[in-house]
Amino acid sequence: MEKTFLKTSRLNQFLETLRLFGELHGPTVSESGVHRFSQLHDPAELQLDYRRTQIPPKKYLLPFREEILHYASGSYSEGYAGAGDLVLFGVHSCDLEGIAYLDRVFLAEPVDTGYATRRSRLTLIGISCEPDDFCFCTEGMESSSCDLFLDAVADGFRLSSHSARGTALLTAAEQLLEEGPPPAPRPSGPRLLPQDPQLRFSEHPLWRRFASTCVSCGACSVCCPTCYCFDVREYPSLSGGGTRIREWDNCLFASHGEVAGANFRPDRLDRLRYRFLHKYCGFTPLQGITSCVGCGRCKEVCPVGIDLRELTAPPEREER
Amino acid sequence: MRRMKLAITGLTACSGCQLTLLNCEDELPELLGHCELVYFPLAESGNVLDVQFDAAIVEGAVSTPKDLELLFKLRNASTHLVAYGTCALFGGVAAMNNRVSTRRELLRSVFGAGEKLPESFPPVPLANFVSVDAAVTGCPPEKQEIMELVVALAAGTLPPARSYPVCTECRSHENLCLLLEKRELCLGPVVQGGCNARCPATGIVCEGCRGPVREANVAQELELLLERGFGRDEIERRMSRFKPEWDYGKRS
Amino acid sequence: MKKAQHTPHIPFAARLLERRDLSEDTTLFRIAPEEGALAELSSFVPGQFVQLSVPGAGEIPISPADLPAPDGTLELCVRRVGHVTELLHKQQTGARLGIRGPFGSGFPLREMAGRPVLLLAGGLGIAPLRSLLMHLLRQRSSYGEVTLMYGAKQPRLMLFREELTALAATGGLRLYLTVDFAPETSEGEYSCAIGLLPDLLKGFRFDAVNTYAAVCGPPPLYRCLVTDLERAGVAAERILLSLERRMRCGIGRCCHCALGQKLCCVDGPVFRASELKGIPEAL
Numbered sequence: 001m002e003k004t005f006l007k008t009s010r011l012n013q014f015l016e017t018l019r020l021f022g023e024l025h026g027p028t029v030s031e032s033g034v035h036r037f038s039q040l041h042d043p044a045e046l047q048l049d050y051r052r053t054q055i056p057p058k059k060y061l062l063p064f065r066e067e068i069l070h071y072a073s074g075s076y077s078e079g080y081a082g083a084g085d086l087v088l089f090g091v092h093s094c095d096l097e098g099i100a101y102l103d104r105v106f107l108a109e110p111v112d113t114g115y116a117t118r119r120s121r122l123t124l125i126g127i128s129c130e131p132d133d134f135c136f137c138t139e140g141m142e143s144s145s146c147d148l149f150l151d152a153v154a155d156g157f158r159l160s161s162h163s164a165r166g167t168a169l170l171t172a173a174e175q176l177l178e179e180g181p182p183p184a185p186r187p188s189g190p191r192l193l194p195q196d197p198q199l200r201f202s203e204h205p206l207w208r209r210f211a212s213t214c215v216s217c218g219a220c221s222v223c224c225p226t227c228y229c230f231d232v233r234e235y236p237s238l239s240g241g242g243t244r245i246r247e248w249d250n251c252l253f254a255s256h257g258e259v260a261g262a263n264f265r266p267d268r269l270d271r272l273r274y275r276f277l278h279k280y281c282g283f284t285p286l287q288g289i290t291s292c293v294g295c296g297r298c299k300e301v302c303p304v305g306i307d308l309r310e311l312t313a314p315p316e317r318e319e320r
Numbered sequence: 321m322r323r324m325k326l327a328i329t330g331l332t333a334c335s336g337c338q339l340t341l342l343n344c345e346d347e348l349p350e351l352l353g354h355c356e357l358v359y360f361p362l363a364e365s366g367n368v369l370d371v372q373f374d375a376a377i378v379e380g381a382v383s384t385p386k387d388l389e390l391l392f393k394l395r396n397a398s399t400h401l402v403a404y405g406t407c408a409l410f411g412g413v414a415a416m417n418n419r420v421s422t423r424r425e426l427l428r429s430v431f432g433a434g435e436k437l438p439e440s441f442p443p444v445p446l447a448n449f450v451s452v453d454a455a456v457t458g459c460p461p462e463k464q465e466i467m468e469l470v471v472a473l474a475a476g477t478l479p480p481a482r483s484y485p486v487c488t489e490c491r492s493h494e495n496l497c498l499l500l501e502k503r504e505l506c507l508g509p510v511v512q513g514g515c516n517a518r519c520p521a522t523g524i525v526c527e528g529c530r531g532p533v534r535e536a537n538v539a540q541e542l543e544l545l546l547e548r549g550f551g552r553d554e555i556e557r558r559m560s561r562f563k564p565e566w567d568y569g570k571r572s
Numbered sequence: 573m574k575k576a577q578h579t580p581h582i583p584f585a586a587r588l589l590e591r592r593d594l595s596e597d598t599t600l601f602r603i604a605p606e607e608g609a610l611a612e613l614s615s616f617v618p619g620q621f622v623q624l625s626v627p628g629a630g631e632i633p634i635s636p637a638d639l640p641a642p643d644g645t646l647e648l649c650v651r652r653v654g655h656v657t658e659l660l661h662k663q664q665t666g667a668r669l670g671i672r673g674p675f676g677s678g679f680p681l682r683e684m685a686g687r688p689v690l691l692l693a694g695g696l697g698i699a700p701l702r703s704l705l706m707h708l709l710r711q712r713s714s715y716g717e718v719t720l721m722y723g724a725k726q727p728r729l730m731l732f733r734e735e736l737t738a739l740a741a742t743g744g745l746r747l748y749l750t751v752d753f754a755p756e757t758s759e760g761e762y763s764c765a766i767g768l769l770p771d772l773l774k775g776f777r778f779d780a781v782n783t784y785a786a787v788c789g790p791p792p793l794y795r796c797l798v799t800d801l802e803r804a805g806v807a808a809e810r811i812l813l814s815l816e817r818r819m820r821c822g823i824g825r826c827c828h829c830a831l832g833q834k835l836c837c838v839d840g841p842v843f844r845a846s847e848l849k850g851i852p853e854a855l
């Protein structure tokens with residue numbers, strides 16, 4: 001029997017061990033009551049029973065706004081400043097799968113330098129969770145897209161390693177662990193089934209309702225673990241240099257589909273269709289792969305309660 | 321390099337926008353190397369009006385014949401006319417009561433009955449009279465945005481546009497949503513972002529000081545607020561604080 | 573300075589060598605990319621695009637107007653429409669620019685070999701098609717008949733007119749020019765028809781079964797031309813469209829350029845009309 005069981009009483013010591021591998025971050029709650037991932041100065045800050053953070057862990061890999069290039073004395077140079085080692089503790093399976101999806105986008109050729117460096121310095125420690133009303137993941141699925149996964153049971157956690165780094169973590173924490181049966185292998189997930197692209201032109205009455213109520217606030221994609229599209233803007237400096245930034249964007253904004261003199265997605269309905277297509281059907285080269293990992297954030301944060309998944313089910317009877 | 325000739329001035333307004341510019345202490349010295357403040361009465365650094373300007377940065381709404389005269393003069397003399405601040409763009413605080421009381425009543429209450437009233441009409445945005453080439457919104461505007469504009473002008477272009485509502489930055493900074501979680505009267509969804517959600521970040525609702533975002537879904541915002549139990553009057557009063565006219569039926 | 577290792581988002585430096593105004597808002601820029609960019613650029617296929625950086629303003633996709641010259645220099649024909657192109661147009665020779673690319677897919681040259689080619693350009697659409705045209709004319713014997721139909725709003729907005737008529741005079745190119753609108757003073761002088769491209773196409777007899785058509789122009793042009801070409805007997809697989817979308821990254825990440833499930837910057841910008849069937853938002 002391997003030593004893979006961590007008693008709850010030893011969790012704090014385990015967290016201290018994790019610090020050896022980088023700056024420790026985990027789920028906490030802000031003064032105003034928002035759940036978020038942030039640095040864990042004190043284990044008491046840890047909110048292990050959190051449901052979902054407002055912003056998914058993508059913020060560690062793809063910051064909201066980032067300087068990507070600097071222009072000075074005649075040439076452009078890398079704007080990305082480098083990253084330190086970071087251990088992210090207590091990530092749910094949906095968010096782990098979200099990162100796995102972003103990896104497919106940003107680690108594909110040509111590799112995104114900033115993303116790749118941050119990713120290589122990020123240690124991911126997953127944890128099992130209890131779905132709430134907003135979640136729509138398949139229960140019992142567990143993501144293996146992490147270094148170490150903690151399956152919470154009555155008096156502790158069953159640990160399973162999914163990478164060499166995970167194994168190194170287990171070794172480093174060996175004296176805190178006890179023998180126990182390894183967690184039963186579970187199907188890796190969760191992800192929604194891909195949808196038929198033609199569904200975006202369906203007669204579903206919700207299309208019109210969503211198009212008239214969406215306020216294009218951007219919250220759904222800001223908070224989505226797999227929304228990654230970005231805008232790029234450049235600002236000159238007085239010295240003749242410049243800075244190019246990239247910033248999260250949203251396909252529900254009017255500017256997303258514009259070109260000089262035309263807009264290929266002129267109305268909100270077109271933009272919702274586009275969003276549907278990207279979320280549930282995928283673009284080159286991820287065509288046929290749905291990116292929605294079922295975290296439930298978009299529905300929870302939408303001021304008008306839009307849930308695009310409802311469009312994948314046949315309309316209900318009483319719909320006018 | 322030729323220094324850019326600038327005019328900076330205010331019409332009917334509080335000079336707050338111009339002060340924002342003066343408060344850019346870090347950048348001003350270098351900026352002055354690139355531009356000449358030919359006309360900037362507030363800073364007492366130039367009072368020449370009869371030259372050709374590269375840009376005129378104009379704060380405030382238009383509400384007197386004198387405002388109008390100055391505005392026309394600057395328009396004719398400038399390559400770029402910049403509407404600077406919410407008043408210049410939407411009427412702003414000065415125009416808040418345009419819809420509820422007449423100009424005459426207002427003037428009476430300020431100057432007293434019986435006094436000779438100054439000539440004035442309801443404050444309106446610059447664009448009601450002249451074409452505007454660029455805009456910096458905010459009451460007061462963000463330092464960063466006015467600097468972006470001036471620096472881009474000095475470089476020979478305009479800064480890239482951004483057009484997302486306050487909510488986008490608010491959510492991404494992990495603030496608590498006051499509209500959803502506390503059912504407060506927050507105007508974030510229909511208001512132009514770029515302020516890093518200053519107010520919601522400190523727990524205060526967005527009052528809309530930056531004016532409407534592009535394609536604001538005003539009808540839906542109204543519905544959202546009515547659902548939260550606010551009266552139509554209160555909502556309209558709040559919405560019109562920085563921009564008197566909203567089309568409450570508009571969805572895109 | 574340390575040479576930037578080649579990362580996809582860092583532009584190579586390029587110098588502006590020469591500029592020639594073609595109309596009031598359109599200029600032909602000749603740029604010299606630095607050494608490091610040349611190897612990549614030498615693989616350029618007509619129809620591909622580059623990401624051109626104007627320091628301080630940003631980056632825009634541009635389809636080179638010709639293949640790179642033997643000395644590695646590149647011609648870009650750019651219209652002034654917004655904040656980046658505005659600053660570009662203010663640059664004097666010697667100015668520093670940036671370049672990445674080429675990106676996307678070009679015209680399927682191998683497949684087009686031996687076949688007649690019909691180029692249809694509307695307005696600025698001539699810019700991307702010019703590189704194809706130049707290639708066809710340089711490899712004249714490898715292709716069938718080459719025809720260019722080019723429509724502009726007004727005679728003075730017609731780009732490369734003298735150059736094109738000179739090329740036509742050599743006999744290697746059949747050239748049809750048309751303007752939507754001709755001011756009185758210019759009649760006759762330009763030897764171009766008055767009307768729209770589709771009108772020109774209607775009266776045109778050609779070997780539709782074998783012809784490859786290459787189309788580039790403002791968005792509304794595609795819809796009617798594709799229908800007309802198909803009606804004339806050109807198979808949708810052989811109607812090649814060079815499309816424009818807002819592009820931010822050029823390498824399939826920013827998601828601004830999607831049409832249906834395809835990304836214009838990776839799968840395009842040259843598409844076959846057949847690929848776009850069932851994507852109503854494409855055209």
Ligand SMILES: Cc1cc2nc3c(=O)[nH]c(=O)nc-3n(C[C@H](O)[C@H](O)[C@H](O)COP(=O)(O)OP(=O)(O)OC[C@H]3O[C@@H](n4cnc5c(N)ncnc54)[C@H](O)[C@@H]3O)c2cc1C
Binds near residue numbers: 634655656657696816
């Ligand atoms: C594959 C490809 C090839 C191309 N080839 C060429 C070529 O050979 N030659 C050429 O000249 N062009 C070409 N283009 C088009 C060229 O890329 C655009 O004209 C260029 O990107 C415009 O950039 P800009 O910054 O100057 O304009 P922008 O400042 O981006 O503005 C362009 C227009 O859109 C409007 N606009 C932009 N952003 C907003 C906003 N947020 N809100 C409201 N309005 C807005 C502006 O008012 C302006 O009218 C090509 C495009 C593609 C995709």
Ligand code: SF4
Binds near residue numbers: 215218
């Ligand atoms: S969160 Fe809701 S209202 Fe906001 S942009 Fe998304 S769908 Fe629209």
Ligand code: SF4
Binds near residue numbers: 293295298
């Ligand atoms: S689409 Fe919604 S539920 Fe799916 S991953 Fe994104 S935020 Fe979560």
Ligand code: SF4
Binds near residue numbers: 221230250275276278
């Ligand atoms: S669904 Fe929309 S907001 Fe999300 S990544 Fe795709 S394009 Fe961007």
Ligand code: SF4
Binds near residue numbers: 486488490498499506
């Ligand atoms: S608090 Fe206001 S600005 Fe922030 S997300 Fe909520 S509605 Fe938008």
Ligand code: FES
Binds near residue numbers: 822823824828836
């Ligand atoms: S330009 Fe960024 S995805 Fe195509």
